[in-house]
Amino acid sequence: xxxxxxxxxxxxxxxxxxxxxxxxxxxxxxxxxxxxxxxxxxxxxxxxxxxxxxxxxxxxxxxxxxxxxxxxxxxxxxxxxxxxxxxxxxxxxxxxxxxxxxxxxxxxxxxxxxxxxxxxxxxxxxxxxxxxxxxxxxxxxxxxxxxxxxxxxxxxxxxxxxxxxxxxxxxxxxxxxxxxxxxxxxxxxxxxxxxxxxxxxxxxxxxxxxxxxxxxxxxxxxxxxxxxxxxxxxxxxxxxxxxxxxxxxxxxxxxxxxxxxxxxxxxxxxxxxxxxxxxxxxxxxxxxxxxxxxxxxxxxxxxxxxxxx
Amino acid sequence: xxxxxxxxxxxxxxxxxxxxxxxxxxxxxxxxxxxxxxxxxxxxxxxxxxxxxxxxxxxxxxxxxxxxxxxxxxxxxxxxxxxxxxxxxxxxxxxxxxxxxxxxxxxxxxxxxxxxxxxxxxxxxxxxxxxxxxxxxxxxxxxxxxxxxxxxxxxxxxxxxxxxxxxxxxxxxxxxxxxxxxxxxxxxxxxxxxxxxxxxxxxxxxxxxxxxxxxxxxxxxxxxxxxxxxxxxxxxxxxxxxxxxxxxxxxxxxxxxxxxxxxxxxxxxxxxxxxxxxxxxxxxxxxxxxxxxxxxxxxxxxxxxxxxx
Numbered sequence: 001x002x003x004x005x006x007x008x009x010x011x012x013x014x015x016x017x018x019x020x021x022x023x024x025x026x027x028x029x030x031x032x033x034x035x036x037x038x039x040x041x042x043x044x045x046x047x048x049x050x051x052x053x054x055x056x057x058x059x060x061x062x063x064x065x066x067x068x069x070x071x072x073x074x075x076x077x078x079x080x081x082x083x084x085x086x087x088x089x090x091x092x093x094x095x096x097x098x099x100x101x102x103x104x105x106x107x108x109x110x111x112x113x114x115x116x117x118x119x120x121x122x123x124x125x126x127x128x129x130x131x132x133x134x135x136x137x138x139x140x141x142x143x144x145x146x147x148x149x150x151x152x153x154x155x156x157x158x159x160x161x162x163x164x165x166x167x168x169x170x171x172x173x174x175x176x177x178x179x180x181x182x183x184x185x186x187x188x189x190x191x192x193x194x195x196x197x198x199x200x201x202x203x204x205x206x207x208x209x210x211x212x213x214x215x216x217x218x219x220x221x222x223x224x225x226x227x228x229x230x231x232x233x234x235x236x237x238x239x240x241x242x243x244x245x246x247x248x249x250x251x252x253x254x255x256x257x258x259x260x261x262x263x264x265x266x267x268x269x270x271x272x273x274x275x276x277x278x279x280x281x282x283x284x285x286x287x288x289x290x291x292x293x294x295x296x297x298x299x300x301x302x303x304x305x306x307x308x309x
Numbered sequence: 310x311x312x313x314x315x316x317x318x319x320x321x322x323x324x325x326x327x328x329x330x331x332x333x334x335x336x337x338x339x340x341x342x343x344x345x346x347x348x349x350x351x352x353x354x355x356x357x358x359x360x361x362x363x364x365x366x367x368x369x370x371x372x373x374x375x376x377x378x379x380x381x382x383x384x385x386x387x388x389x390x391x392x393x394x395x396x397x398x399x400x401x402x403x404x405x406x407x408x409x410x411x412x413x414x415x416x417x418x419x420x421x422x423x424x425x426x427x428x429x430x431x432x433x434x435x436x437x438x439x440x441x442x443x444x445x446x447x448x449x450x451x452x453x454x455x456x457x458x459x460x461x462x463x464x465x466x467x468x469x470x471x472x473x474x475x476x477x478x479x480x481x482x483x484x485x486x487x488x489x490x491x492x493x494x495x496x497x498x499x500x501x502x503x504x505x506x507x508x509x510x511x512x513x514x515x516x517x518x519x520x521x522x523x524x525x526x527x528x529x530x531x532x533x534x535x536x537x538x539x540x541x542x543x544x545x546x547x548x549x550x551x552x553x554x555x556x557x558x559x560x561x562x563x564x565x566x567x568x569x570x571x572x573x574x575x576x577x578x579x580x581x582x583x584x585x586x587x588x589x590x591x592x593x594x595x596x597x598x599x600x601x602x603x604x605x606x607x608x609x610x611x612x613x614x615x616x617x618x
Binding site: 015016017018019020022041042044045048049065066067068071072074075078079082083094096097099100103104107108109145146 | 324325326327328329331350351353354357358360374375376377380381383384387388391392403405406408409412413416417418454455
């Protein structure tokens with residue numbers, strides 16, 4: 001099993017697709033478990049075009065109900081049905097999304113082959129909304145013109161490993177090892193207590209990836225994204241359009257870089273570009289001026305986050 | 310002004326998009342007036358990719374509420390809003406479609422810049438539903454698993470022209486010419502009545518294009534498509550899957566060709582292909598065996614119908 005986080009950019013254009021580009025959607029794989037983040041129109045075509053095994057997706061997260069982030073969802077839900085999917089599909093998103101999906105299925109007289117489980121996301125703080133043996137997913141509020149959430153995908157922290165030196169020195173029983181693995185201390189034959197932390201080794205720090213689209217800059221964003229391995233942040237505009245960005249509850253490249261800098265993230269990935277930009281370099285340079293570890297997302301790009309320790 | 314009918318195939322794959330293909334949508338131009346027929350997911354991207362001036366579309370027709378025929382509509386409606394469209398947009402389709410659109414706009418808190426006029430289409434016979442100085446559009450019922458309509462686009466018949474020989478011979482007044490143009494007879498100075506048909510020339514027979522997707526074969530289809538210049542007809546399956554076609558209320562290539570032959574159409578254009586076919590030649594040959602003037606539609610294809618007379 002791969003211990004990493006892999007992100008595939010399926011679309012990163014804001015609002016209106018430019019020739020040859022697609023709207024917001026990403027495949028996020030945490031230790032090989034596949035998640036879909038946002039689902040703009042054409043996402044199913046992108047999944048097919050990139051040869052992605054999209055039957056493996058069991059959880060989809062939708063940031064908000066602007067069309068460029070979810071109009072492709074009903075098509076994907078329907079395609080799963082036509083492909084005779086049997087596994088349940090969980091969709092996390094704004095509560096109003098559930099009715100939008102069910103009314104469209106009713107209009108087509110479609111009763112899905114598989115179970116669609118809808119989980120309404122509404123929170124005013126960072127909150128754990130999903131947990132598996134691979135991953136944790138948190139939701140947190142963004143500040144946009146309609147209710148919007150960011151999502152943070154994190155590797156599940158592995159248990160500490162028993163130190164081989166301790167086994168060699170103390171020759172513990174199987175039961176004792178089980179206790180230590182579960183976090184317990186060890187008591188020697190002479191009654192001496194050895195603390196768990198002294199006979200175990202910590203696993204690498206879990207990787208984390210945070211997705212913030214769409215939002216204007218606000219201070220709490222820093223706390224929500226503190227120390228993540230990589231942050232995908234919208235930058236619809238450059239700083240010359242700061243006022244427009246604020247009025248529309250969007251960010252500039254500088255806003256995104258400020259969050260990255262103050263939250264001390266590992267890497268900043270810019271996305272959700274206004275189709276007015278023929279050359280995105282202006283956005284990249286603006287952000288790098290504040291936070292050098294910045295890259296531009298590109299359609300079809302695969303990013304792999306790996307643990308350094 | 311071009312006096313022709315031009316069809317651009319934006320997508321012709323059935324149900325699930327195959328790699329690199331798109332779902333049902335066509336731009337139909339009648340004497341330069343642009344209509345959109347069906348609007349599968351990704352249609353706005355296709356319009357952009359083919360460099361089509363889609364702001365010129367003022368009327369959209371939706372055959373039925375299976376997703377592969379209309380899931381791209383809400384995206385296009387939203388894009389027109391973002392592009393600050395001012396001209397009204399008329400959408401003709403199943404009555405339930407109106408609510409599907411408005412609930413999605415409400416969820417995004419979008420109040421459109423332009424007027425969206427929805428016209429519910431429900432008819433059990435061939436009925437004129439649109440008329441302009443260029444075109445007539447008729448709707449007629451198809452037989453599919455949910456209520457579905459075919460549409461026929463026809464050039465508006467031009468008035469008969471005044472014969473120049475009559476003008477040279479009788480030197481009529483301007484008012485007399487107006488009367489003749491309006492269909493009246495001519496009375497000479499000696500009181501002789503010359504019938505309108507003898508002093509006017511008929512305009513070419515109007516071209517017509519009929520779109521039938523999705524439907525199973527039924528006899529009334531022949532009457533609805535009698536004598537059209539070109540017929541686009543679905544052929545989801547080949548004849549070896551006749552039973553499957555019937556059970557799913559779809560047509561085989563033979564069904565489509567039978568309609569074309571019996572309705573004596575000018576040309577048959579096959580489309581709405583199941584993604585199971587790697588090579589569509591089997592469908593073409595099957596249809597040509599019954600109706601030789603058959604072609605396969607192809608994504609990006611532009612077909613121009615021109616008057617022979």
